[in-house]
Amino acid sequence: MAIEFTKYHGLGNDFILIDNRSSSLPVVTPEQAIKLCDRHFGIGADGVIFALPGENGTDYTMRIFNSDGSEPEMCGNGIRCLAGFLAELEGESRDRDSYRIHTLAGVITPQILPNGLVKVDMGLPRLLAAEIPTTLTPAQEKVISQPLEVAGQTWEVTCVSMGNPHCITFVEDVAAIELETIGPKFEHHPVFPQRTNTEFIQVVSRDYLKMRVWERGAGITLACGTGACASLVAGVLTGKCDRIATVELPGGLLQIEWSEIDQRVYMTGPAERVFTGKLS
Numbered sequence: 001m002a003i004e005f006t007k008y009h010g011l012g013n014d015f016i017l018i019d020n021r022s023s024s025l026p027v028v029t030p031e032q033a034i035k036l037c038d039r040h041f042g043i044g045a046d047g048v049i050f051a052l053p054g055e056n057g058t059d060y061t062m063r064i065f066n067s068d069g070s071e072p073e074m075c076g077n078g079i080r081c082l083a084g085f086l087a088e089l090e091g092e093s094r095d096r097d098s099y100r101i102h103t104l105a106g107v108i109t110p111q112i113l114p115n116g117l118v119k120v121d122m123g124l125p126r127l128l129a130a131e132i133p134t135t136l137t138p139a140q141e142k143v144i145s146q147p148l149e150v151a152g153q154t155w156e157v158t159c160v161s162m163g164n165p166h167c168i169t170f171v172e173d174v175a176a177i178e179l180e181t182i183g184p185k186f187e188h189h190p191v192f193p194q195r196t197n198t199e200f201i202q203v204v205s206r207d208y209l210k211m212r213v214w215e216r217g218a219g220i221t222l223a224c225g226t227g228a229c230a231s232l233v234a235g236v237l238t239g240k241c242d243r244i245a246t247v248e249l250p251g252g253l254l255q256i257e258w259s260e261i262d263q264r265v266y267m268t269g270p271a272e273r274v275f276t277g278k279l280s
């Protein structure tokens, strides 16, 4: 049976979206997702996202497979794309602009703004070592500016979970980082039992950060929404930036806020539909 899909991207972080609302199991296996994501022999994408029926009273459930077939807990750019995709699926019967989405990282709420951008309530950042998870500090302690040996160099890292793990390091010049070489070494470092996403951040000013990312299960991507949120939180924890900042990624800009009022993180950015097709 042919499966319809729609390709979306959020700042060049691209996804194959599948309408999976009639079943609570993804209609594509992780092995198939690897093939679909292949940029030479498949459609090409950083991941496959499924719109499933809501669980625990939510409107919908999001599941995602990375391009290596692993399943992450959350995806920031992906959930903006999912909001656009759901609006498209609901069509003229749509009577809301925000969705409560069940994810492996908890309930996440994207809202489609009148200007077409999507603002997402990304929830509370998790800061304890056990929550990342990492063995860099004792389980119930935060991981702020800790030394970590990677590739014969000592990096100062701060770790934040947005449901998925992030290791953030502040550098003088993001352009000088050899991501392809160093990224996998962070991802598979033994202090990260569930591997990690790694963000390299250059602080341009207290409200403007430049970021490059190596994603767990996907490698170099043009943007990472959870990574931008985690990086702003790391910047606040280390005193390097304000609670509201623009994060510049290779694919474009995200606006991130770590609210002083409710301590939740809010991300605003685009979601662009690219094309549709059928898997046979």
Ligand SMILES: N[C@@H](CCC[C@H](N)C(=O)O)C(=O)O
Pocket: 013, 066, 071, 072, 073, 074, 075, 076, 077, 078, 164, 165, 197, 215, 216, 217, 218, 221, 223, 224, 225, 226, 227
């Ligand atoms: N690109 C995403 C994150 C996708 C999941 C990540 N690769 C992981 O394994 O945690 C984003 O925009 O947040």
